[in-house]
Amino acid sequence: DTGVSQDPRHKITKRGQNVTFRCDPISEHNRLYWYRQTLGQGPEFLTYFQNEAQLEKSRLLSDRFSAERPKGSFSTLEIQRTEQGDSAMYLCASSLSEGAGDTQYFGPGTRLTVL
């Protein structure tokens, strides 16, 4: 068990550019979540996958954001036409579904800075 990994760990981009983040969950975990954390706040839910199906998206996820989980393995989160308000830590978590009380295992996060 190597844990949840995320790449890159840091990304600095200019406003208007597109960025893509990758998350590799724990191998047998069928659930995958994306959260966003801004300074001084707790993580906020963005989206959830059960295997390859994206089953819920937060209203925080504008149409500039898209997430995929092809073949139910790794996931990508893309932000198009980045804005300064997108600057945040993007966290990925995975779990093995046992009901609503699953323990989610978090990756180290990708810190995005939009200049």
Added chain:
Amino acid sequence: AQSVTQLDSQVPVFEEAPVELRCNYSSSVSVYLFWYVQYPNQGLQLLLKYLSGSTLVESINGFEAEFNKSQTSFHLRKPSVHISDTAEYFCAVSGTSYGKLTFGQGTILTVHP
């Protein structure tokens, strides 16, 4: 919908003193409750969780939390803290079938020698 309020943004304490980090939640459905910890330069880790049964749950490193349904609280306590407990602590709730977490704002616990 659920919400979580952590009443203290920062809690400074001296080593070996007791500590309580407060968490209140609101929800229209039954919830599961969690405390996560984030040590400096590390990712979020589960500290403990309440699903059902005994309202008092414990972690392996001496923390405990008590679910109080009438007061909608899930406060985290430790009778004697160590320098190594310095971290940010997040209370979270889940009320959905797939475990989406709603987090509080976090409490930074700083343990001084």
